[in-house]
Amino acid sequence: MRISTNQLYDRSIQNILDNQGDLSDIQQRLASGKKLLRPSDDPVGASKVIRLTEELDQITQFQRNNDVLKSKLEQQEAVMRNINDAVTRARQLAIQAGNGVMSAKDKEGISIEIGQIRDEVFDLMNARNASGEYIFAGFQSKSPAFVYDPTASGNKYFFQGDEGVNQIQLSSSVKLNGNDSGKTVFEDVFARLKSSITGGTAAASSSSIEVQPVFDAFHRNNYDAVTPANNNFRITINGAGNQVTVTNVGTGANLGTFNFASGEPFTFNGIEFKITGGPGDTVDFQLDPPQKKNLAQTLDDFFVALRDSSLSSEAFLDALDDVLIGMDNGTNALGAATASVGGRIRVADSIYNSNIDLEIATKSTRSDIQDVDYAQAVSDLTRQETALQAAQSTFSRVTGLTLFDFIR
DSSP: OOOOHHHHHHHHHHHHHHHHHHHHHHHHHHHHOBSOSSGGGOHHHHHHHHHHHHHHHHHHHHHHHHHHHHHHHHHHHHHHHHHHHHHHHHHHHHHHHTSSOOOHHHHHHHHHHHHHHHHHHHHHHTOBOTTSOBTTSTTOTTSOSEEEOTTOSSOSEEEOSOOOOOEEEOSSSOEEESOOOHIIIIISOBOOOOEEEEEESSSEEEEEESOHHHHHHHHHHHOOSSOGGGGEEEEEEOTTSSEEEEEETTTOOEEEEEEOOTTSEEEETTEEEEEEOOTTOEEEEEEOOOOBOOHHHHHHHHHHHHHOTTOOHHHHHHHHHHHHHHHHHHHHHHHHHHHHHHHHHHHHHHHHHHHHHHHHHHHHHHHHHHBOOHHHHHHHHHHHHHHHHHHHHHHHHHTTOOHHHHHO
């Protein structure tokens, strides 16, 4: 095989250029710290690096979401804690107002502080977050969650938001609620369950709830929201006038027989009845429909009762029972919401730490694929420099082996 002078030159120059290219690649790897300069260096590795980088970007966004979530929940928790503190103070005042020695002036003095607490609670129920959104308004976060209407015939403080809950993604598989609707936290709170006398043939009758938990259990087990007639009961004095029988008017069920003396109290499922009558007389009573009141409305009812001088002592104490049970039910709902928020914050913290561990592992895997091994790269650089020098040295020798050189 004959090799022309052009072939000698072409091959020698190509060898030098190839060695210079390889040397340049090693220098770029050392300068950038990256083993993969272009996808063709390792197609499979390059695709893995892209996927791992996307995962890291996603983790970064999850961590940002986590910070936003915890900020929202911590603000909500602080608001609910302040409401709880305010209602706790109002409860202390309610107990103080019921001690039996309070004059009208004393009650008026308490009412001033109760009015301030009511306004504070109402303001906190309409608290905003750092973005200016109403915390408890659901998806209607641009408008106040609660409004006050002094002309309303029933509750004057009522909810106007919705039950929308914003969920925030904290990982590929976990979403947590970033807020709680005021309807759940404040509005869906039952007021004191009651019963009332509706008629009968007895000369006189009265009732009062003396053991509220017992009556509450009876109300929950027997109240029929579908068939109102089943909420009506009748007390019938027997022929001897020494016992009464309680029956359900709607179902006809016999609920028991109790010893009776005219004008003397007896108790049925937490309700104390006092009936003046004789054989065959009856007293009809009903389970009143459950009512819901938020804390602002309960405090307003307390404020009104304190300032109503026409209320008898018995009526005032009954109103006070309504207030105390309303506040207890409200703080129970508030406590449940606070516990839920605390649980979500703990889960968010756990996921945040898990994401950090995942981020470290992903970065390590990506580094193994794309980052340069400096010891190996420096060794390759030295070897490539030697190869280039050899190619340059042989070029001058090989190109000197021509027929003209021998003729000379």
